[in-house]
Amino acid sequence: MRVVAITGCDSGLGWAIAARSAREGLVTVAGMYNGVDTKAADGLRKLSAHPYSLDVTNPESVACFRDYVKCLLNDNPNYKLHAIVNNAGVMTIGDYEWQTPAMIESSINVNLLGTMRVTTAFLPDLRKSALESTGPSKPRIINVASHCGLQPLPGFGAYSASKAGVLALTKALRMEHRRHGLSAVAFVPGGFFTSSNIIARQGAHGNAMLEHFNEEQKSFYGKRITALSNYLQSATRHNAGYDSLKDENIIETFVKALMDDNPKDLYKVESWRYMFYYNLFKLPLPEAALSWLVKTFLKFPE
Incomplete structure (x- = not known):
């Protein structure tokens, strides 16, 4: 056995x-x-x-x-x-x-x-x-x-x-x-x-990030962190069995x-989506083109 x-x-x-x-x-x-x-x-x-x-x-x-x-x-x-x-x-x-x-x-x-x-x-x-x-x-x-x-x-x-x-x-x-x-x-x-x-605790992590920031960081990143936390919570299943x-x-x-x-x-x-994008990431692309591909792949809010 x-x-x-x-x-x-x-x-x-x-x-x-x-x-x-x-x-x-x-x-x-x-x-x-x-x-x-x-x-x-x-x-x-x-x-x-x-x-x-x-x-x-x-x-x-x-x-x-x-x-x-x-x-x-x-x-x-x-x-x-x-x-x-x-x-x-x-x-x-x-x-x-x-x-x-x-x-x-x-x-x-x-x-x-x-x-x-x-x-x-x-x-x-x-x-x-x-x-x-x-x-x-x-x-x-x-x-x-x-x-x-x-x-x-x-x-x-x-x-x-x-x-x-x-x-x-x-x-x-x-x-x-x-x-x-x-x-x-x-x-x-x-x-x-x-x-x-x-990533079930992503919302709590977002709050902890904001609490850890100084005032300059909160002002600079606050909206992006909140938007990302909301996006991830809506895009994923809560309390998956x-x-x-x-x-x-x-x-x-x-x-x-x-x-x-x-x-x-x-x-x-x-998946076909992963295969398509990850093969493109390997190409010697200009950094601006690679950045656009990554943003398109992740689809995270700005």
Whole structure:
């Protein structure tokens, strides 16, 4: 039996991939930031997954998560560690100058350092599992990245930096552990704002940005911040259910990253709109033309 440990499973992508992993018959340990006494956790239990409290910013919490997985492996000799999936993530949208130090540090601490903490905790066991593996399917680390890590965008500076770091880490891990039969994979799921709570606190973040500003900044940026917060709140679904992500293309692409015998370095979900714009962004265009394309793609209020 293959064991998979996934972080950030309270809702959206994390819950969906944990549920699918369990349905595929893998022993699935789901890290839950909001704890295990939630409807999301109950939903995963019904699928025979193992919800476990996890805060990826807390080294002790990460160690307990690893110890729980190790106990499962020790108590069940037929279990083998197959994958860790670093999915836990946060996002605050807004120009870099707008964001408070806490917002910037949270993006790095959760998205990048959280991925590093969990990877560090599990690497010895994953490497051992890879060296002992006799089957065709390689053990692996799957890191959830983003198109913003591949192509930074205005309003996503800290988030883009964190996800670019995740992509760089993944490439390095893949090269370091190829000789051991352990693979590292980046999974880019594309946009799913309306099926996630990842920017559910954007309104509160907008208020915090304004409170953090001096009077000159409030006068200069205030209307733009308010307009962006209102736009994002109207464009996204409020309090999306924990099981609201239904995009089969995203889920099936993840299954390939999880189950392919020889996984690729990158699995990317890209709608026609994303493909069109991101390919244009790669062209050596004049800066004014690139700026116009980015504004057209984002459609943020001015």
